Amino acid sequence: MLEIVIILSEIALGVSIFGYLFSVIKEGVDIVNEEVHISSKRVTQQIVDDLDYKVFRLGKTRLMIGDEIKIYLKDKKLIRGIVVGARKKTNALCIVTEKDEVMELKIASIKKLKVITKYGKLF
Numbered sequence: 001m002l003e004i005v006i007i008l009s010e011i012a013l014g015v016s017i018f019g020y021l022f023s024v025i026k027e028g029v030d031i032v033n034e035e036v037h038i039s040s041k042r043v044t045q046q047i048v049d050d051l052d053y054k055v056f057r058l059g060k061t062r063l064m065i066g067d068e069i070k071i072y073l074k075d076k077k078l079i080r081g082i083v084v085g086a087r088k089k090t091n092a093l094c095i096v097t098e099k100d101e102v103m104e105l106k107i108a109s110i111k112k113l114k115v116i117t118k119y120g121k122l123f
Contacts, residue, residue: 027119036066036119038082040096047102051085051094058086058093058113066119069095071105072112079103080116 030036048054054065063069063083071079071093081095081103092104 031119038066038084038096040082040100040102042100042102043084043096047094048084052088053086056086058107058110061113061115063093063115064119068116068119070114070116071095071110072114073105073109074111075109079105 048065056063063086065083065085067083069081069083071081073079079095079097081097084094084096084102086093087104090104091107093107093110094102094104096102
């Protein structure tokens with residue numbers, strides 16, 4: 001009985017590792033092909049095309065479309081979301097929040113920014 005549990009746990013471990021590697025490789029291929037999948041009903045190709053930057057630096061932090069970030073605003077609000085891009089004219093960062101809202105935040109209103117996950121990175 002113990003041998004069956006060990007074999008099943010080894011199989012489950014192998015399948016989970018394979019699935020994780022497969023998903024990371026797929027994200028890497030999407031980045032090479034310049035495709036990013038954002039699970040949002042409000043983000044359209046028109047919104048992405050209207051943005052000036054998809055990969056940019058904000059201070060010392062390099063951001064790219066698809067990165068998940070936490071933003072601490074100067075008025076003590078916390079916003080979590082996924083980076084869509086940035087606009088040069090309005091000097092704003094465009095993100096999709098957890099509530100599926102597209103927001104443009106002025107760079108001047110950001111107190112601190114923290115990257116939670118980078119899109120397409122293994123580690």
